[in-house]
Amino acid sequence: MVKKFDYEQREPFKIIDNIFYVGSTFVSCWLFTSKDGHVLVDTGLPGDGTYIAKHIEQLGFSVGDIKYILVTHPHVDHIGSLAYLKERTGAIVCAGKRDVFFIENDNKVVGSDVLELPEVEPCKVDRMLREGDRIEVGPISLRIYETPGHSAGATSFGFQVSDQGKEYAAILYGGFGVNVFDRENRKHNVYGANIDMYIASLERAKNFDVDLWLTGHWFFDRTFEKLEIMEQQNEIINPFIDPDGWNSFLTNHINEAKELRKEISV
Numbered sequence: 001m002v003k004k005f006d007y008e009q010r011e012p013f014k015i016i017d018n019i020f021y022v023g024s025t026f027v028s029c030w031l032f033t034s035k036d037g038h039v040l041v042d043t044g045l046p047g048d049g050t051y052i053a054k055h056i057e058q059l060g061f062s063v064g065d066i067k068y069i070l071v072t073h074p075h076v077d078h079i080g081s082l083a084y085l086k087e088r089t090g091a092i093v094c095a096g097k098r099d100v101f102f103i104e105n106d107n108k109v110v111g112s113d114v115l116e117l118p119e120v121e122p123c124k125v126d127r128m129l130r131e132g133d134r135i136e137v138g139p140i141s142l143r144i145y146e147t148p149g150h151s152a153g154a155t156s157f158g159f160q161v162s163d164q165g166k167e168y169a170a171i172l173y174g175g176f177g178v179n180v181f182d183r184e185n186r187k188h189n190v191y192g193a194n195i196d197m198y199i200a201s202l203e204r205a206k207n208f209d210v211d212l213w214l215t216g217h218w219f220f221d222r223t224f225e226k227l228e229i230m231e232q233q234n235e236i237i238n239p240f241i242d243p244d245g246w247n248s249f250l251t252n253h254i255n256e257a258k259e260l261r262k263e264i265s266v
């Protein structure tokens, strides 16, 4: 029996500057745009690709102008439509070095068939991302951070956003979620999930300068709540500028992970 995910497609929207949400009601996919081309981060579940492409076009951008597709981590909800979108866009696919195997091979070879997840079409990775690398397209500049734990090669992206004449430091943190460490989810270890690494990566992230933060799921960074605030009020400051939210989320999440580590180590 293959596990079903309960979610819907949703309309795309701009959050700030050149950054757009093109994900579903379950998984976030992020589009960074520029006149020189675009960068897409993550691709949803199998079958989401047609909607992601449609939503990008709906925003007024051409999918053929996507130069890079970046992978935060190789779980089915983030790489499900990677092969489809690579084919459709001709983009260069990039992922963390230690995640490449899981993206390039099918469920059975990877061993993730034991998770009873939908089959993912394997996809060739063109470029491995390493700490300190940069992905650059015109004015888009994403700095690579290796943040292993949720998977062995989980990768995050640092960048600057500008809003109303001010510059802000931002991060797209790839690979949140302690779900993979639950006793019944231990099979996620096939992806190199490791709670000590996970906590170490989060502890390191505490030192990052972060005003705006994005993740792979709206329920972590409260994307949809922030969108509502943005739509309802004419806030002077964009609600996605949320350094306090980042700090408290990180602190709480680290504590949660440490509690879980105690539980699973007994």
Ligand SMILES: [Zn+2]
Pocket: 073, 075, 150, 175, 176, 177
């Ligand atoms: Zn995941």
